[in-house]
Amino acid sequence: MILLKITLIILIVFTFDSVYSQHTIKGTVFDTEGITLIGANVLEKGTSTGTITDIDGSFSLEVSDKNTSIIVSYIGMQEQEISLNGLSEIQVTLSENANLMDEVVVVGYGTQKRSNISGAVSTVSAEEIASTPVLRIEQAIQGRTAGVQITQNSGSPGSALTVRVRGTGTITNSDPLYVVDGVIVEGMDFLNPNDIENISVLKDAASAAIYGARAANGVVLVTTKTGSKKQGGTISYDTYYGNQAISNKLDLLNAREYAVISNESYINSGSAPFVNLQDPSIFNEGTDWQEAIFQNAPILSHNLSMNGGGEGFNVGLSGGYFLQDGVVGLDKARFKRYTARAVMSYDVKPWMKIGANIGFTNFSRNTLPENNEFTSPIIQALNMDPLTPVTKPDGTYAYSDFVDTDIRNPVNAIENTYNRYLANRVVGSTYGEIKFSDKLKFRSTYSVDATFAVANGFNPLFDLGIGPNDAPTAEKNNVNSVSIGHNTWKNWQWENLGFYNDTFGEHKIGIVFGTSANYNRGEYSGGANTNLPSNDPDDAYISNTVDPIGSQSAYESADEYTFFSYISKVNYDFKDRYLLTASFRADGSSKFGANKRFGYFPSVSAGWVINREEFFNVSAISLLKLRASWGKNGNDRIGNYGFTSVVLNGQNYTFGPGQNITNGAIALTVANPDLQWETTIQSNLGVDVELWDGKLYLSSDVYIKDTKDMLYNAPIPGIVGASAPTRNIGEIRNSGIEFLAQHRGAINEVGYEIGGNVSFLKNEVVFLGGGDPTFSGNTFVQGAVSKTDIGHPIASFFGYETDGIFQTAEEVASAAFQNANTSPGDVRFKDLNNDNVINDEDKTYIGNPSPDMIYGFNGSVNYKGFDFSGFFQGVYGNEIFNASVRYDKIGGNRPASILERWTGPGTSNFEPKVSISDPNNNNRVSDRFIEDGSYLRLKNIQLGYSLPASLLNKVNVSKLRFYVSGQNLLTFTNYSGFDPEIGNRGSLEIGIDRGFYPSSRTVLAGLQLTL
């Protein structure tokens, strides 16, 4: 202690001593928008003397000579060197770092300068995320990263998105691996986009190989914001409020037209039409059921964050609140999220650093049935007849006399839906890092990801009839019921890593090695009961029923799996010209049997920075790099115990005079002790070019990605009598090419930026075990819509081709036999095998649900305090199967296009005659329901204004920006449904519209304030 004091005194004396020979320079640092920069580095050239700017952006630095130079730098800005030339006060304006190649990119277990990367990595920055107010961060990636296709599963608030990195790689589960601040997590629903610093997508096998066994479908690395040591304290507050509305309505039959079509349908089938519909002219427009269910809905967000740091430590705290209601159902489709996050790190000793990063999220989501042709209120609104009013004269909801079973009054159906999913999730990690020397350090990280989720459901009593037996079954519920489900997932991960970096002359080497252990446990329990004396959803508890014990049901189950890995990676760099990265990872998973437990995943990649060669002297080209990589990744996303036979209870029968349920037990699934890793082998070639000091950046990649030993529950013969085990069967090839271009520039004071990316992708099933095709996507239009087979893309549409409409009886007679009762006005199906009979053998591939091309482009302009940006996103070349019209329901409403129906020779060659019996089965799966799914959408457009710094400085505000933003304002598409962006229901159900909850058109206004 005494020693320390003496040292301090000596230091102080020396410091004072030097003051007299020095010169003081004062100044302020601004960005191009005139906003002061807090925490910019100011350094005297050639010395270690330096300081950082304070909260006003100003600094004061003692320099050795009044003619020396100072260097001013700031993260994300171009460094500037300024000769003082005797000045004692200066103003420095830093411009944004236009040089993409100097950007630091987060890669697996480390960071790399973009110019030194030899794999294929796409990034999304915090600014890009901030430029589009979004609910989930997948939305921020959509259209901004080449080769990554993102599709919303539904337009309802809080709905998940499907992320496909370089195509659908496997049938079982093609989701990428998500890693947030080093923690492997399931999904990203818990993240607040405002907390994100940047996102990297590792696309090629070599970049992803360091995540080994789980990286086959790409890796999404998310880094959250943290305070900076160099930066003083900042406080930021962001908020926006907006309104969402449906962007288009479909043209359906009105009441008068409905009556015409209904009468004709009955007459064409030889039946008597409804007496009360006989004179259609007495009807008007009737009920617009779309009007009845679509509403304007609010969206709002608040975020507050505080960051700061000092010598040896930094801390950050943030909190957020987000609320979005649905354009269908308002609060019945509400998503609400609270987030809180704390990050800190501290240098305990010069050789030791500790840190923690903890996030808590509470979110709740109310859901309506969606993307389901039997239960979705959107399907009901599209198919409910326009004659039925929303309400009866007494104000209660009306039911239809014309449609049956699942087509219900959608307004009543929405009102009586009470489904809520609420989750509390904690994702956090703590680490300690020990520095053995400047070259070698170790880090041990322990992290947890725990989710506590509750699903509540309540079905109240209702009866739309006046008398007890008036209303059809679907329009009444005579017994109310309540259910609850608790799902808990508790995962931990413990990683121990060593990092070694060294330089030998012009050789640089970096090594990462270590282990990772991972434990996951899921617990599921819940129950249900019926017959509640109260019909109030607030009283809906299982124990609050007439018979709390007798009629109650309960379940409980749990599972667990473990994972252990050995990790190694070497980066080698010679003269910054020749780059080499190799990695090797061994992963063991409890999902596989003892002899197949470990999988081994090597990779190698190389880069050649040609412009750094001595022979290269094209001054316009500031970077020219060739990249090549090869690697092997794995996938273990299957059920937990596939390698063994599990005998399950509950296969019961009833015995005895009282019919007592008696337990039965059997293994329902055949075991597969040979189960092993699915592997993906990918080769990638890429080129990066930067021209005119970063004004233009171009990048391109081509790849071939082969999935082998695909994990798949391939069908087995029915005679086995048990469910098919998961087997390593099948091969899929995804191949493609990706382009990225970005240009930044300025004309006088107007800065601008334009960029875009486009990817072409081909997906093909190469091999499927014993050649068994898989049918999927069952719809009401009878049977499977999709087929997965060798030589075709996954889940291709499969059905009949049509060839217009039979105009005359002669045409029917001369065509291939379809049905004994086929008559003029029916659809003519193509007899592809020319056997003169239309049957299953005539089915063929009629559409591909995956796009050939995905693309996005953006542009932004800023002038003084104003900024303006726009962002388009699109897909091209995919088809949609439109299953939103319930042709199986005789009395259902129809699109107005049915008015163009066939009514006699020459009247129509595309819309068959209407009929209630439809003996020709005109509505079988055919190309009649296939539509072009290409679209181009203006995802976001934004206009902002930042108040000038000179004004803000007076009130100690560093930034105040207002903006207005519009989302999904324009969509160009030929698709006839609400929204061409159709989500998936699993890998084998792509692009089928079953009453999809459409995206809304959103207009919002916000402000961003930084102190």
Place this chain on the structure above:
Amino acid sequence: MKQVKYISAVLILFSFLSCSKGFLEKEPLVGEVEEGFYKNEDDAIAAINAAYATLQFELTPAGHFRWFWGDIMSDDSEKGGEGDNDQFTLKQLEDFEGPTNTEYLQAEWEANYEGIYRANKVLEKVPGIEMDEQLKNRILGEAKFIRAWFHYNLVVIFGNVPLVDRVLAPSEYATPQSSPAELWPFIEKDLQDAINALPVKSAYSASDLGRITKGAAGALLTKSYLYQKKYAEAKSAAEAIVNSGEYALESDYGYIFTEAGENSSGSIFEIQYMNASGGNWGRNNANEGTFSNIFQRARGQFEGFGFNIPTQDLVDEFGDDPRLPFTVFREGDQMGDRGIFTKDATGGFPHNYYNRKAFNNKSEEAPFGDAAPNGGMNDRVIRYADVLLMLAESAFHTGDLETAKTALNQVRSRVGLEEVEATLENIYHERRVELGMEGHRFHDLVRTDRAEAELDGFVKGVHEIFPIPEFEITKSNGVYSQNPGY
């Protein structure tokens, strides 16, 4: 300082090697691995019960109800439903248009083989369990019956099907089809074994009511013989049941088809259903209800789907037979506690009749929140009256007209009808009205060579059996061939 570094280095190294073997070895938390099961009496009982559970399968996932094949395919009833397009391929099957890839064929195929798998599992695992030998024998007998029952279904519906007498190993997945001539002896053998192993009905304890009895095995054996026209064998198998004294005709015919009439004195083989735990949706669930009730009740206020509509031809067959009102509902009839049958009340559908034998009262359904609660009515698969009529038929063919007449008139006198002679025509008529809408008619027409004459579109030599499901042929990679004519 240095020490700290070394200690931490050692700790880190330790953690590197810390992947103990056990860490990656995880067994299921719920359920047991098969190696740990089949160890005691309880396991043996649970194993046979799981095989019983497949008897209840009827919507797994598509419908394959017994009445699809027995009634709808015959002249007793029509598909019904909302219109031709409601379960369109079922209509095609009914019209003998021969769709080969319908889900009904596929579901029937899969459900039968799932039952066979479970029975084979019992036959493979239970012999090795140390337990009461008498109980073990009975369980093996029950398994033999269940295996025979599913093969019986397969042979009468599909004709040429693979014979599966063990749990198949992957190398045996390509087992080829056997002909009926190969399948029938296997079925007979299993049923003989079951007869030898199983107790008679009265020897079971009350809590085992619903288990397969010696009588049930004998009755199915009788049916099997009769299907093959082995009349002498059929006659003696039927006589053994009659002589056992275990069964008697229930005096009140209508009572048989009520909830209270389940497992009554004439019940030989009855699939048990109860109303208290959901319907039997899907393949592998614990539910014990039946969808036969809701599928066959009228629509509208009767809250059914209106399938399996009795034909005028069937109604005419009855004349003034007192069994008619217990077989079909006619307009104006009281449909239990659900109201009076008018077409308006059924949602305006044109059907004149509905199956009464599958009707259940609303008060007998469990009060589920489900808008379509399931029924709890047992499926009366083989009744004593059926055995008596099989006896009459086989006795007729073997020339024992006296036995034939006695058996035939025993059935008639129960409902107060006068005695008639034992002619084939009288026996056939009696079967049709006594067993109407119970899933027998199509098979009776086929085995007595009357189908071609009675059924529109039926082609002799083709439509006795249905097509092998297309998907199974595809999966077999050329091992299976389609039935002739399809």
